[in-house]
Amino acid sequence: MKIKRYFAADMRQAIRKVREEQGPDAVILSNRKVDGGIEIIAALDYDEALVHQAMGQASPSNTSTSASAAELPQPSAASTAKAATRSTTGIADSAAARYERPHAEAAATRNETKKSSITWSQDPALVEMRKEIHELRGLLENQLAHLAWGDLQRRQPHQTELLRRLADLGLTTELCRVLVEQVGPVDDEDQAWRRALGLLAHQLPVTDDDILNTGGVVALVGSTGVGKTTTVAKLAARYALRHGQRSVALVTTDCYRIGAQEQLLTYGRILGVPVQVASSHEELQTALRSLVDKRLVLIDTAGMSQRDVRLSEQFSTLRDSGFPLHTYMVMNATTQSSVLEETVRAFGNAKLDGCILTKTDEAASLGGALSVVAKHKLPLAYVGDGQRVPEDLHPARAHNLVNRAVSLMQQAGQDSNDETLAERFGGMAANVHV
Secondary structure (H helix, E strand, C coil): CEEEEEEECCHHHHHHHHHHHHCCCCEEEEEEEECCEEEEEEEECCCHHHHHHHHCCCCCCCCCCCCCHHHCCCCCHHHHHHHHHHHCCCCHHHHHHHHHCCCCCHHHHHHCCCCCCCCCCCCHHHHHHHHHHHHHHHHHHHHHHHHHHHHHHHHCHHHHHHHHHHHHCCCCHHHHHHHHHHHCCCCCHHHHHHHHHHHHHHCCCECCCHHHHHCEEEEEECCCCCCHHHHHHHHHHHHHHHHCHHHEEEEECCCCCCCHHHHHHHHHHHHCCCEEECCCHHHHHHHHHHCCCCCEEEEECCCCCCCCCCHHHHHHHHHCCCCCEEEEEEEECCCCHHHHHHHHHHHHHHCCCEEEEECCCCCCCCHHHHHHHHHHCCCEEEEECCCCCCCCEEECCHHHHHHHHHHHHHHHCCCCCHHHHHHHHHHHHCCCCC
């Protein structure tokens, strides 16, 4: 007797495979639904007595041992499966298990003996039809978006040009829409552009150099490689120049990255300020208690991905420090807006007081970062534009950031084409009331 397992998308295809490989005399021992389709176990030269002998059971007298081609209704896959199932009720799955797992316990095998029920997969024709309808809907929506964009160009040429410029700035679609609605109807493109840039600047909250003016205990958090340690050194150097070396201290909780502590210790030696290491909230409490005489204590945390499961542990360490903390997220200006959006949501559990934007000198566009800051109303504290300590750190100024974004757009010199703009704004074109 030859037993073989078959996989197919549906029962009809599975029966076809059995017939093609084992012929019309094959007997279906079991069938069940699995991930991706149907599994069938079929046998050729089926001998039920041999199956029972292999299982250590007597062959029942009232059980049919024949499932020939004459007994299998050829036109119907369903009737084929039902006839085979009836002829092998109570032994089908066990027989397959016995032949494929000869060392399995007989009791465990018998526990698996259950009558399989046939679950028909969806007709492939219907699946294909649904796929085609989905594709047609996408094509239709795309065509409607292009028509709506073309209509908006004819009716409101100044507004479509403003959308083009804002898109070239790198801003998100939603922020572009908001700014265009706020600008309102205008007759001059340059006037609309200047008004939109002014509105963008007003969308960006800033902290007005609060860290260096107020002091306290400040923790910097953020993803790996955004420049937290360098930013800590820049802030410490600026504060030491303004208030003296004895007024500032550094603490690192980064026990994951190789050389991270040594980097901050090196900065501390250069600046002449104390540095302490804390790997738990108890050690952080001890370190902060020993530094109560310092006007500013800067905490450099471990860089972690926004999806890192250890983020909650880091937030808990800061939260349980026993001291009031101001937490700022360090953001890399070269990161895509979608990633920054996800990062802000993840680090938002640390109750952020603001953010620091780094590596603006490496960015090809600032639109993505400015869009995220504006959306979350996350106050900008400082902007980093280089590796020099402390020269390459400046208090955030909204108009300066917007001007920098415009300069980068002009340097890129790439205008968005109508096809791209239609895909981005075509859907909202009918709703732009200007």
